[in-house]
Structure formats: C-alpha cells, structure tokens
Amino acid sequence: MATQEKVDVVIVGAGASGSVYAAVLAKAGKKVVVLDNGPDWQTSDLISSDIWGRRIKPAGAPFLLEGKHPVSMGAQGGWGVGGAALHYFANFPRLLPNDFRIKSEHNRAHDWPISYEDVAPYYDKVAQEVGVSGDAKAEELWRPKGQTYPMPPMKTFKNGQVWLKGFEANGIRLVPAPVGMNSVEFKGRPACIYDGWCHVGCPIGALANPLVTFLSDARKAGAEVRAWSTVTRVLTDASGNKVTGVEYYDQKHEKQFQPASAVVLAAWGGQNPRLLLNSAAGKHANGLANSGGLVGKYVMTHFASGTNAMFDEEVETAMGTIGAQYMSYERYGKTAHQGAFGSTFIVAGFASKVSGLGGIANTRPDLFGADLHAFMKRAVKNLARITAFGEEQPKIENRVELASEKDEFGMPLGRIVHNYDDNDAALWNANFEEGLKIAKATDAKDVWQGRGAQPTIHFMGGTIMGTNAGNSVVDSFGQTHEIPNLYVAGPGIFATAGASNPTYTVFALSLRGAENLAKTWSTVAG
Amino acid sequence: MDAMERRVFLKGAGMGVLAFTVGGANVLMTPGEARARGVPFRLLKANEAETIEALGETLVPGAQSAGIAHFIDQQVSVTPGEALLEARQLNVKPPFVNFYRAAIGAVDKASEARSGRRFAALSTTDQHDFVDLMRQNKIEGWQGPAGGFVYFVLRSDAVDVVYGTMDGYESLGVPYMPHIAPEKRW
Numbered sequence: 001m002a003t004q005e006k007v008d009v010v011i012v013g014a015g016a017s018g019s020v021y022a023a024v025l026a027k028a029g030k031k032v033v034v035l036d037n038g039p040d041w042q043t044s045d046l047i048s049s050d051i052w053g054r055r056i057k058p059a060g061a062p063f064l065l066e067g068k069h070p071v072s073m074g075a076q077g078g079w080g081v082g083g084a085a086l087h088y089f090a091n092f093p094r095l096l097p098n099d100f101r102i103k104s105e106h107n108r109a110h111d112w113p114i115s116y117e118d119v120a121p122y123y124d125k126v127a128q129e130v131g132v133s134g135d136a137k138a139e140e141l142w143r144p145k146g147q148t149y150p151m152p153p154m155k156t157f158k159n160g161q162v163w164l165k166g167f168e169a170n171g172i173r174l175v176p177a178p179v180g181m182n183s184v185e186f187k188g189r190p191a192c193i194y195d196g197w198c199h200v201g202c203p204i205g206a207l208a209n210p211l212v213t214f215l216s217d218a219r220k221a222g223a224e225v226r227a228w229s230t231v232t233r234v235l236t237d238a239s240g241n242k243v244t245g246v247e248y249y250d251q252k253h254e255k256q257f258q259p260a261s262a263v264v265l266a267a268w269g270g271q272n273p274r275l276l277l278n279s280a281a282g283k284h285a286n287g288l289a290n291s292g293g294l295v296g297k298y299v300m301t302h303f304a305s306g307t308n309a310m311f312d313e314e315v316e317t318a319m320g321t322i323g324a325q326y327m328s329y330e331r332y333g334k335t336a337h338q339g340a341f342g343s344t345f346i347v348a349g350f351a352s353k354v355s356g357l358g359g360i361a362n363t364r365p366d367l368f369g370a371d372l373h374a375f376m377k378r379a380v381k382n383l384a385r386i387t388a389f390g391e392e393q394p395k396i397e398n399r400v401e402l403a404s405e406k407d408e409f410g411m412p413l414g415r416i417v418h419n420y421d422d423n424d425a426a427l428w429n430a431n432f433e434e435g436l437k438i439a440k441a442t443d444a445k446d447v448w449q450g451r452g453a454q455p456t457i458h459f460m461g462g463t464i465m466g467t468n469a470g471n472s473v474v475d476s477f478g479q480t481h482e483i484p485n486l487y488v489a490g491p492g493i494f495a496t497a498g499a500s501n502p503t504y505t506v507f508a509l510s511l512r513g514a515e516n517l518a519k520t521w522s523t524v525a526g
Numbered sequence: 527m528d529a530m531e532r533r534v535f536l537k538g539a540g541m542g543v544l545a546f547t548v549g550g551a552n553v554l555m556t557p558g559e560a561r562a563r564g565v566p567f568r569l570l571k572a573n574e575a576e577t578i579e580a581l582g583e584t585l586v587p588g589a590q591s592a593g594i595a596h597f598i599d600q601q602v603s604v605t606p607g608e609a610l611l612e613a614r615q616l617n618v619k620p621p622f623v624n625f626y627r628a629a630i631g632a633v634d635k636a637s638e639a640r641s642g643r644r645f646a647a648l649s650t651t652d653q654h655d656f657v658d659l660m661r662q663n664k665i666e667g668w669q670g671p672a673g674g675f676v677y678f679v680l681r682s683d684a685v686d687v688v689y690g691t692m693d694g695y696e697s698l699g700v701p702y703m704p705h706i707a708p709e710k711r712w
Contacts, residue, residue, distance in 0.1 A: 046705075048702075048703075049691075049704075050686070050690055051690050052610060054610050054611070054612070054615060055607075055610065057614055059605075059606045059607035059609075059620075065617050073617060074616055074617045074618075075615040079607070195705060197703075197704070202705070203705050318700050318703065354685075354690060354695060355685045355689055355690035356612075356690070357612070357615055357616075357682075361681075361682075361685045362682075365678065365681075368585045368586070368658075368681060369585065369586070369587065370587060372585075372586060373586070373587055376698055377699070380700040381700065
C-alpha cells in the first residue's frame, strides 16, 4: 500500500455535503483532498436525454437491497463527482420547526439536538451562496421569518396553473416553490431555459449542482478532487481515539493510504455506515462510532403519492423544470391527517418528459402496445401532475449492515433492510385520497393514480445525530461522539426525515458542520 | 471533450447512436440502423434476440425496427458504468446480461408450457394476451424474475428506443428541447 502525502482533511464523496466541506475548509486554508469513486464529470457531460442520463446513476451493486420496501438506490443515488446532486430536482423546501421536536410534542420518534432556529441562518446563507428562486415572504404562512431569496420565483406554466383551482377548492394554499435554480442570471450563471431536463443534469449551470457551486469554489481555493478513488476503510491510531486517514483503491485498483488530520465521510447515505462498520479495529470492534450499536440504524425514506390529470386543453406538459412550480406546507403538521402521523409536503406543476422512470410512459405502466401509443400521443401535451411527499417515521429495524458477499475490492457488500409500517401506509393513502379530491376539483377530463409498491424516495438516517453515543452516532455538527476528528455529513445525519426534499437541509447542515470544524480545528484535529 | 467533440456527441446522444462492431471495427449508428444492416449480435443468441424483438414489438409498436434487440445486446456487452439501460436504476445486479437471459428464458419456457410454442411464434393476439398476464404476475408455473418486473424492464427498453430519442419525440409531436451546449466549463 502506497502512502500519499498527508493532508489536513480527506473528504469521502464529492456530492452535496462533501463539496460544502471542501469549499469551507479549503477557503479556511486547509489542505483538502476529496476522494470519489466515480468519474470526474464536467457539466459538458450532462446530456439532455433520459437514456444518457443514466450514466450518472450508481453503476454497480455494492448493496443488497432487502425488505418489503427496498430503498431505490439505483434511481436515487449518484455516481461520480457531483454525486446525486448532479441529477437532483433542486426543490429547496426547508424542514420546519415541528420536525425538530417530534418526541417533545408527540412522544414519538426522537427530537433533534438542535432547533429550527439553529439551522435557519444556514438556509439563508446557502440561498445567498448557491442561488435560490422563490418567495420567502409567502412561505411565512407556515414558517418563521427569514431572509428573502436572492432571485424572484421561477416562471409558471399551464401544467402548474391548471391545479390552482383544485387546491383552492380544497382549502390548500400554494406559494411559489423555492428551487435551487436561476430565475435570472446569478453570479455569472445563466437563467434557466425551462426545457425540463434538470433530472439528467443541467449543463448550463442554471441549476445549483455542486460542480457549479461549492465544488467549483473548493477547487478554486486549492482543494484536490481525486476521481475513481474508492475508499474502503477509515484507519485509527493505536489508541483508537483518533482517525489517521483512509485506505482507498485508485483507478488502477492499487491500494493507497491517504493520511489526514481529519476525515469527513460524505458518501451516499448508505455508504457512510458501510465504511464505519468496515473500519472496525482495536477498541472499535463493532465499527467506528458504534459503541451504542446505532451505526446503520434508523434508515428513512420518503413516499410519494402522485396524482395525474389529463386535460382537454394542451398544458405545456414538457415545459418548465423538473423542480416544482408551486408548493404547500398546508398538511405539514404531524397530525394533519387523521389516523396517519407525519408531515406531508405537496408540490404542483413540473415538466414531464416522455421516457425514464418518472416519465410520461410510466404514469400508465399498465398500458402497452397500441393502447400505450394512443395514450402517449395525448399525454405528451395534455398531462399535468402533482405529488405529495410523506414522512416516514424512524424505525431502528430499518438498517444498513455488512453482508458476507464482497465487492471487487474485497469490502463486504452492504445490506439495506427497509420496511414501511401501517402508519406510513396510512399517510401514503391519505395523501392519495386528498390528491384525488384536488384533481377532481380541476377541469381535468381524466384523473388517475398509480398505487403500486410504496416508493422509497430520498435516503436519510443510518448515522443519525443526537446528544450522545447512546442515542445517536454524531452530534448536530456531524462530529462523531466517539472520535473527535471523524465527521459524517449528508442526509444520513438527519434525526428524523421530515417531508421536505432533503438537499437544501443537507447543504445547510454541512455548512454549519464545516464552519464548526474550521472554527474548532486546533482542538479537533490540530 | 472539446467543443467539436461535444457537438458530435450531443447529436449522437439525441439520435441514440451507439458503437456497434462491424467487421471488427466500431461504427457509430443507431440500434435501428444496426438491425437494418444486420450487424451481428455480441452476446445474444439468435433465438434470444428474436424473443426480445417480439416482446418489444408487443410492448411498444415500432420497437423491433427501432432495434431493441441490438440496443440491449450492445448495452449488456459494455461495463455497468457505461450501460444506459433502465435496469441500472432498478437495482438489477450486473452483469445485466444475466437478467435478460433469465427473463427471456422465463418467457419462452412459460410460452412453450402454455401453447407448445416460443413467444415469437405466437400470434399477435396471443402475444398480447401473454404479456397482459405476465405484467400481472398471473402466468402459472412461471420460473425466473417476476413477470411484472420483466414486463417493466423490457417495456422501459422499448419505450427508450421508440419514444426516448429525438426521433421518438418528433414522432409524438412534442419538442425535444435539448439544452444549449455550454461554451465553457466551470
């Protein structure tokens, strides 16, 4: 094993959270290396095609996905520099105050060790940093006041406007959806052209993916990004009180050791616990930061209840962004639906492309042959959709663990076991019922929903935050309770899932954690 | 990738051009062109390709001539990291050819058990009825990946080659609207 030159910090993963840590620490004068297991994508690689867009999705199978509701890693995860944030929808709703105190207010799940007020300044900072379009004042219907967004809301299209009547009839207020996209030119990045290809990556930089935001800043500040570098273990010193760096395999599959004063695990949410568990050594016999046995536990996802509507008029189905035009927190209260606990976040109006998992053809997966063709001819112009995201409650049984089978580097595969319970199903169904009511109150000719398997959207938990090693893996900054110079970043540290798309919160928490690491550097890693 | 390569690549991507092997050399063409030129299959056997074409045509009219078998054959012959198959997003474990072989085998075995003929030899009506049962996991004695999953994956492939390209969008009368190629990198 060759040993690389020692750096201040090595970051595992060049996605949303890793790019924030890289930017903050490089700007603070630290020598930063970011290791990512996939290609070094450039924005010019982001082809406008559902077929070619699959190149930026996970390429292998390092996880065995089990349970009644297996997590959808292939669709949700990323691969290569930029991570899943290279193809995220850039919906930027934030968590609300009630998300942080479920235990206190409802005696369910657990509280976060911080409050909304601790995170809110970082939501505002991220908005100014990467660019958010929206109407913050309008959001104050449901959340505390904060800074205004740096850009006005995005344009709306008929595929969003046709829903207004249905929501109003059901007493659900809509406001412009906040998105990490440019409604106008921002910091030299152009305004969005509304062609709806966001989900396969935005090559013009109108969407705030890491390549054009934090990772670009990090590189300018001197951070080195090493693609095709697969980390397999975090190493500790003889005392077990400090990590000393990471072991990884380079593009030639040669083993390397990257020494560092601090390690930040910012890989996919399932991969971080896999790494911690595979790094068992000395006094950490069950894996790093795992004395409480909680590494890999409390995996959470969101479930979407989608409603489709076909109109007589053409509704500009292909136009807009994949991110939403309108959003509502009207059902975000944990008890908003009788008999189904948890928050719901609703979005309306988004571009629909022809093919792909979320494309038009899959809104009627039962159709094939001539029937499918007839449907497609109509739907490409007359279809509009809404989605309600539901919050899964954390369950310790939903977990990441090591399997006996190994990958090409000899590292045990991860096994992710995930099941929803009756409450999750009840909330999913309640959101379907409400979606149907909304759709029927529009001018739609036909309305329908696809209730197949309950979907598993986004990936959270597995390395949750809390107050001590007995109830969590990391503190509110992402610092592991047991090893001060080992951090974990990303949605894995969420204590509960909320119902909002997670990446805005990932950016905010990562900024908070990275700034704290820079501020406490001399005691943590000095 | 320089600007010229980028433009060529974009054009190729939109048209669905892939690298097929002709006379030992890689030639860029669409799967439909590869079929029309009789490009030999890399991994699929003739009967496997025949089943895929028959299934594809049943799922989405036009899939056969759009080259669904050549598309899948080319795609299962490249590394998982290069593959553009929907299977990649559906947690199918590489190598993807294993899934397709198991799926095709399940279809033909079930078809022969039901009617004594492989799927490609069924009448159009019988093919439609078979697929309708398969998608609902209602074929008795089915052996292999779940029928509903086979339906979903193969249907996605057929949708890709028929509707998912620039030509496909045009045939549906909807603008493709590719992004502007960036002038520079960030």
